[in-house]
Amino acid sequence: MTKRVARMSSFSCREVEMNQNREKWIARRAYELWEQAGQPEGQEHEHWSRASAEWDARPSPSEPERPSWDDEE
Structure with a gap:
């Protein structure tokens, strides 16, 4: 049971990290778009x-x- 919980919690941590990376990227890109506009x-x-x-x-x-498509010869 302990191993299962450990695997689940590490998976959840990875999901959280991936979501944080997504949010940071989107925030930076939205700011760039705002500046460009x-x-x-x-x-x-x-x-x-x-x-x-x-x-x-x-x-x-x-x-x-x-x-x-540009890679085709």
Whole structure:
């Protein structure tokens, strides 16, 4: 039972860390988008949503990298 709890808690810690990395990345990217847009007021949600979508579109580390059409000869 103790080993199972230890595995579950380490898994949860990894999940928390991955989520924190995601949130930090999205926050930085949303800030970049806000700056690029001229620092408008009242558009925080749009910048956050766009940054979140960009994160979600990235391939996961477990997935093989998607081939680029430019790589074809």
